[in-house]
Amino acid sequence: MKLLEGKTAIITGASRGIGKAIALKFAQEGCNIAFTDLFEDENMKATEAELEALGVKAKGYASDASKFDDTERVVNQIVKDFGRIDALVNNAGITKDTLLLRMTEEQWDAVINVNLKSVFNFTKAVQKTMLVQRSGSIINMSSVVGVSGNAGQTNYSASKAGIIGFTKSVARELGARGVRSNAIAPGFIITEMTAKIPEDARKAWEASIPLKRGGTPEEVAGVATFLASDLSSYVSGQVIQVCGAMNT
Ligand code: NAD
Secondary structure, three states: OOOOOOOEEEEOOOOOHHHHHHHHHHHHOOOEEEEEEOOOOHHHHHHHHHHHOOOOOEEEEEOOOOOHHHHHHHHHHHHHHHOOOOEEEEOOOOOOOOOOOOOOHHHHHHHHHHHHHHHHHHHHHHHHHHHHHOOEEEEEEOOHHHHHOOOOOHHHHHHHHHHHHHHHHHHHHHHHHOEEEEEEEEOOEOOHHHHOOOHHHHHHHHHHOOOOOOEOHHHHHHHHHHHHOHHHOOOOOOEEEEOOOOOO
């Protein structure tokens, strides 16, 4: 029996990177996948095809997770298309790193809206369906810098710390109706987001990690699979750091 057989998941920002790795891992475990990203582009089409090849129902939806009305629209469509929602992975995220001295209001607002408001938008939109089902697993992608802070990332760290507060509050608010809520806090994961970091800075990061390497999107996907599955049925309100012991 596969771990997620018969379940349906929504994953935001999953045309590439960690979101895509989660979608593929879930699909390998028998989960039907509705995923979103900003545009219906080549990445979305390729991801949809790779998921379908694993024998599950899969569809990509163009949506901006930072927009409240757009999220309501897309979640209503997904419920029509798939019939139920067992897991929500709030994965969409961006960085606009700079020192506070130079940070513009636009850089602050963009990161808070895409990273934090999106989590409110999607959780609110799936809430009714999960409450009626009396089950559901919400998985929010935070970051180690949401736990510890990071120079040059005040906007990003604040958004990721905000996600942790939201995750714990939802766990307390919806627990009585069988809905679980947890956060994953990845450390340094090798994706297009971290490819922007200069080579020497990347080497320095890796040297400071006890496991002496960056993580892979698949290693984050493994933890997301555990949280979406019934293996974690008594785990809620937690932050699981996936960081090679970088943050202890
Ligand atoms: P990525 O940039 O490779 O992928 C992010 C995806 O989100 C992209 O496909 C992008 O188009 C999509 N996206 C951006 N804005 C969106 C919006 N408004 N609506 C819908 N989709 C949107 O990044 P990644 O490294 O795969 O990161 C995924 C998540 O993991 C992010 O929340 C990120 O903050 C978090 N994270 C990443 C790392 C890391 O080291 N890579 C570490 C900690 C946390």
